[in-house]
Amino acid sequence: MLGLGLIGGSVLRAAVRAGRTAWGYNRSADAIAGSREAGYDTGTDLIAALHRAAETGALIVIGVPMPAVDPILDAIAEHAPNNPLTDVVSVKAEVAAAVARHGLSATYVGGHPMAGTNQSGWSSADPDLFQDAVWVVGVDDDADPDVWRQVASLALDCGSVVVPVESGEHDRAVARISHLPHLLAEALAGVGAVSPLALGLAAGSFRDGTRVASSSPDLVRAMCEGNADALTEALDEALAVLTRAREELVHERSTRTLVTAGHRARLLYEEHERFDISGVEPGDDGWLEKFRSAGRLGGVVRQIRSASPG
């Protein structure tokens, strides 16, 4: 596990709890001290961690923010270029492109656990973070079925369900349901926190609407800026919706269109139901396209036949 922040640290904890042999690397000695004290096999020596991976054929998981991905890939390309490789970064197309630049695509299948808190760092890591969460596993062209099984198996061991999604589709969807929420929360915080009076009157709607603005600004920026094109599209749509609402409010003193559509959309979210994907296994004829179609419709994978041991 390369990177032991909130997500990487939680993966290490969950993997070890599931009975896997796992070890971790982190740049910061502080995180290492904390994780070692808690009994985990971790260190600040990236090369040693990679050599061990190369010797054992272990699945390598990249868990650093987007701006730190390239140097990590440099090291992997040098010291463990043939290992199965995945990541837990919140954007997928940009990671896949970086992996390709490093010649590592053949053994790479991207991942993204849709879980988090507004905390960061090893001290917030929680082996239950992924329990019942959705873990996206990439189904881009030429994905290797065996690597796919290994990545999905890790996600399942961490307590998640797996949603198979192609990188570009993932990025467009999370721009809307994860990155745009962050931008709106930041904007709401700024417009609301204008006076002690406003801060003192703020109740549930402001608290919940700005919650993610308390996340580390560096991590929010890394996430949003790594998905700039898809996020621009989602933001433009939000601006268009809010501008139309503004016109209706000013000229008709009404919020009908926005509120009616928003309420209906929230009910869709509350009523959304997953279904289990069955009848297709990694490596079957057309498995990538079948997984993509099922993922698009709300399907999840809850078990994998004959997963490789971790």
Place this chain on the structure above:
Amino acid sequence: MLGLGLIGGSVLRAAVRAGRTAWGYNRSADAIAGSREAGYDTGTDLIAALHRAAETGALIVIGVPMPAVDPILDAIAEHAPNNPLTDVVSVKAEVAAAVARHGLSATYVGGHPMAGTNQSGWSSADPDLFQDAVWVVGVDDDADPDVWRQVASLALDCGSVVVPVESGEHDRAVARISHLPHLLAEALAGVGAVSPLALGLAAGSFRDGTRVASSSPDLVRAMCEGNADALTEALDEALAVLTRAREELVHERSTRTLVTAGHRARLLYEEHERFDISGVEPGDDGWLEKFRSAGRLGGVVRQIRSASPG
């Protein structure tokens, strides 16, 4: 208590629990059946409830949505024009104007408990809803000190702290910290809920950012549209902030300005501390201006000397 929805019903429950003699009116027979079954003194006869108030000099509390306030004031002006009068409606200037049109200003002091859930109706009413919440009590020109004491005393009995705020200031502040959050939540829900894939990947940031979009659309509209001018100003500011963020994202692939400011604002909110207003009592020389200044700075009233019995 006139109106027994989430807020009105919770006020009735909390007031009775605090040992007050209280009775309620609601238009809907369903709410009345539920509240009577629970042992409350309620009915669908508005005139009878007002006659009883006129005979006893009870504090009348208006707890209906803004569009229903006028007919209620018609009945009060006819049947109980001299009673102390308050309300729990989420906008204040428009209620105060309606009260003035009915010639009831002399005994009116507005109120607004900053509490709520995304539920509505008597069945959601909860005597603990106002515990540790902020309850705005109006300090408009010519507010009657005795009525003010009675309104504040009700708020304190319901477990809240009292923030003294003038109507216009209240409306401008809640436009930012309550009504704008609703509009952004509705917009986010609409932009996010575009596909089963997006709905399936949605996690905490989308859930919290859209929570209030599950509120009754009629109540959200009544609240927002009753505060159209102040809300337009807040919305324009949000649009300006988001438009600048869009330019920075497109041209510099950066979200620095927005994220930095939003994070700082959210910390201000988290670090906001109330202080107790002391040394001024309703009716003292300059009490209204002193209360206004203190409220603006984050002051709250936690006790009232010699409050009138409820």
